[in-house]
Amino acid sequence: DQQVKQNSPSLSVQEGRISILNCDYTNSMFDYFLWYKKYPAEGPTFLISISSIKDKNEDGRFTVFLNKSAKHLSLHIVPSQPGDSAVYFCAASASGYSGAGSYQLTFGKGTKLSVIP
């Protein structure tokens, strides 16, 4: 039972165009969402996050949109660059969910983005 779903295993985009990566979640207790980028043989690198009190957060070329009613978030990369080619993971956490107060992250399976020069 996947609580965080990334339904597109891969995405190809032309350099300079917009990349849109999508993520859906089922657990209504999730209230903090993050995007990580991962290159082969490296650990995930934090990109951008958003809390449930917002519907948009922007950082340079990266913007995350959150639609709570649809339990959907998306990451927009504009303009896309060849160096953006990597696997992107959507992750979510719920405050106090475990009772111990840990903020364990629940991850999707990832979307492999290829930016074509």
Place this chain on the structure above:
Amino acid sequence: GAGVSQSPRYKVAKRGQDVALRCDPISGHVSLFWYQQALGQGPEFLTYFQNEAQLDKSGLPSDRFFAERPEGSVSTLKIQRTQQEDSAVYLCASSWALVGIYNEQFFGPGTRLTVL
């Protein structure tokens, strides 16, 4: 470097062997997490420490898995009597956040464990 480091980067074990995986978090980070990432999947939570206290071990798949962080800095994940299904990348992450404060987790490069 200032990032999270893990050792060894690669480990091959024969089935039934015990292994120990080490994590050095970012200095001053109070929270430390272990995740397991199987091939083609996202990382899955194993356990969480706040300083030296293990506050959540709900993700550990069996009693063969044990983690410790005795002095609130370096952590070790131990797997006893390894099985083939334990083959995965084990990721360590740290965060400065205490309970109640959101903060991103910083990940190490992982240890790729292969059990033959």
